[in-house]
Amino acid sequence: MEEQKQNPTDPLMGSLKIRTMADDLNKAGPAPSALPPSHPAPATPPPPPSGLPITPTRPIAQTTVSPPAVAPPPLPPRPTPPPVRPVSPPPPPARPIPMPPPILEMPTPAAMAQVPASEPKKTWLVIAIIFAILILAGGTLYFAWPAQPIPCQTGQISESCLCGQEVKGSGFCCNNRWMEDDCAYLMPPAPLISAVNQTIKIEAKGKGAGQILESIKQVMLDAVQEETKPLTFKIDESPDKYAQTLDEVAGLLGFNLPSSFKENTDAFNLIVYANPKFATSTATSSPPTETEIRLVLVAKQKDSSSAQQIMTDWEPTMLDDLTPMILATPGQPATTEFQQTEHNGGIFRYLNLPTSTATVEYAVLNDLIIIATSKNSIFYVYDLASRL
Numbered sequence: 117m118e119e120q121k122q123n124p125t126d127p128l129m130g131s132l133k134i135r136t137m138a139d140d141l142n143k144a145g146p147a148p149s150a151l152p153p154s155h156p157a158p159a160t161p162p163p164p165p166s167g168l169p170i171t172p173t174r175p176i177a178q179t180t181v182s183p184p185a186v187a188p189p190p191l192p193p194r195p196t197p198p199p200v201r202p203v204s205p206p207p208p209p210a211r212p213i214p215m216p217p218p219i220l221e222m223p224t225p226a227a228m229a230q231v232p233a234s235e236p237k238k239t240w241l242v243i244a245i246i247f248a249i250l251i252l253a254g255g256t257l258y259f260a261w262p263a264q265p266i267p268c269q270t271g272q273i274s275e276s277c278l279c280g281q282e283v284k285g286s287g288f289c290c291n292n293r294w295m296e297d298d299c300a301y302l303m304p305p306a307p308l309i310s311a312v313n314q315t316i317k318i319e320a321k322g323k324g325a326g327q328i329l330e331s332i333k334q335v336m337l338d339a340v341q342e343e344t345k346p347l348t349f350k351i352d353e354s355p356d357k358y359a360q361t362l363d364e365v366a367g368l369l370g371f372n373l374p375s376s377f378k379e380n381t382d383a384f385n386l387i388v389y390a391n392p393k394f395a396t397s398t399a400t401s402s403p404p405t406e407t408e409i410r411l412v413l414v415a416k417q418k419d420s421s422s423a424q425q426i427m428t429d430w431e432p433t434m435l436d437d438l439t440p441m442i443l444a445t446p447g448q449p450a451t452t453e454f455q456q457t458e459h460n461g462g463i464f465r466y467l468n469l470p471t472s473t474a475t476v477e478y479a480v481l482n483d484l485i486i487i488a489t490s491k492n493s494i495f496y497v498y499d500l501a502s503r504l
Contacts, residue, residue, distance in 0.1 A: 325370035
């Protein structure tokens with residue numbers, strides 16, 4: 117920029133010098149290149165136009181521009197520290213090692229040779245003494261302790277055994293009771309019809325046939341329904357003995373049986389039948405006045421094929437032989453020969469008697485012969501036996 121010319125006519129202007137930014141910059145010298153670009157040099161104001169009056173200005177306080185700070189010399193480089201050895205982490209605690217099971221070591225022959233020979237001899241001697249003591253004690257107890265006899269089986273005794281409270285070597289042991297005779301006398305006959313099994317015991321010792329038959333009637337008078345029960349006859353006491361054969365029963369009741377019938381019979385039951393619903397009175401409107409009580413003989417045959425022939429041969433004398441079984445006054449039969457009828461698939465042979473509830477009648481069912489003294493009784497027992 118050009119300097120402004122002075123006006124000679126103005127006295128004040130002769131002594132006044134206008135300070136410009138250019139003068140300041142010239143005095144300071146060239147601008148240091150080290151100035152940061154953030155501090156640019158101030159711009160120089162343009163000179164006033166010529167011919168215009170210049171108003172005197174107050175002196176402007178001069179600002180001192182501090183020189184740029186000189187950077188201190190760099191510090192010497194720090195010495196490189198020695199390399200630090202990395203510290204490894206402590207190892208984890210070791211797991212406990214399980215102790216192995218103890219191993220029994222067998223002594224070697226050399227070790228056994230070092231054991232004195234007297235020690236094993238002493239051990240074996242002690243063991244032998246202990247065993248000898250045990251054997252002696254067991255033998256003493258065995259022979260000193262009384263031997264208990266074994267219980268006897270039912271039947272004939274073949275060796276010493278305990279029958280009841282006694283030791284017996286012979287005879288028969290019957291339900292823990294010793295007898296000289298067969299055990300059959302102590303046991304009632306087994307039922308041949310499973311539905312007829314409630315045995316009635318009749319005291320027969322010292323009684324006649326009439327008394328025994330009357331006893332049979334008395335035990336069935338209280339019957340409230342039609343039923344049958346097998347009979348057994350007590351013929352002795354201490355011990356109790358019962359009639360077991362057809363001959364014994366026939367002798368007690370007073371009737372006869374043919375030899376062919378008895379020889380072919382394997383087992384038998386004498387059954388009593390009671391029917392309280394049947395009236396002996398001829399009046400149909402009156403209530404029952406007497407319970408019908410009849411006897412039925414059931415005999416199991418050894419040879420069933422000959423059963424019918426045996427009964428046919430017996431028909432001419434059957435009424436006279438079985439009269440005591442009827443338990444009523446038979447009188448003369450209405451017919452002289454046996455008649456035949458059928459019931460429930462069976463064939464029945466009968467001989468009618470004057471008494472309305474009394475007959476002599478029989479039927480053959482498989483290996484059973486059923487002999488009854490009334491139509492009601494034989495039909496009832498036959499129906500029970502046919503269910504087997």
